[in-house]
């Protein structure tokens with residue numbers, strides 16, 4: 001069993017964003033030294049806004065403090081089966097919150113949205129996205145699982161993450177890298193998602209959860225046995241110290257998690 005996840009709790013969202021920036025840039029540095037690119041996956045929800053706050057803050061002038069966006073490959077940890085300009089699209093959200101705001105001088109990331117020609121069939125949408133991952137991660141070699149440098153996730157009030165929901169059959173998926181879901185309890189119902197083995201295989205996994213609305217679920221996930229079987233709890237259990245939680249004081253009130261890391 002791997003060690004516990006790291007838990008960082010700051011007093012404000014601005015401080016969470018500052019810490020997240022440092023963490024993402026550390027991950028970027030490690031990734032660039034491994035393979036000269038930075039391959040990440042991001043979810044929807046409130047994450048893109050916090051990520052934008054983190055990454056678009058002024059840098060300190062050193063290379064280590066600059067997002068080198070031209071070396072980034074951005075994939076989606078989950079996506080809704082809607083057109084890219086639809087208000088429910090995670091791509092659309094990331095575009096609005098982050099991509100459109102990156103100054104031209106900072107370079108442009110390569111972004112991998114879903115193939116909108118497949119929106120009518122979520123199985124095909126998932127299969128196509130898996131093909132996209134295969135060509136980006138496998139090259140000519142066949143790999144068992146894609147190895148993301150970093151996966152950035154949110155945590156839902158029921159403990160879901162990506163579009164992996166508590167008690168859903170998808171949590172038992174072991175073959176597919178990307179799977180369809182047609183009965184998401186969080187609207188819209190039709191989505192695709194990275195599967196649990198892909199998430200836990202990543203080099204690093206970061207959860208960003210802020211605000212008093214996350215307090216009860218974070219306590220459950222981080223402090224109770226029941227929470228271990230929730231999707232976020234499963235990621236914690238299976239990926240251990242590769243996981244870091246970026247939270248604020250409102251979200252962690254009353255938590256007695258054993259390892260409050262410092263970064």
Ligand SMILES: O=C(O)[C@H](O)[C@@H](O)[C@H](O)[C@H](O)COP(=O)(O)O
Pocket residue numbers: 043044045046047078079080090153154155156157160161162163186
């Ligand atoms: O597309 C989605 O619905 C998300 O990827 C989902 O997993 C989200 O990250 C959580 O629901 C947390 O959302 P909030 O950060 O808005 O609470």
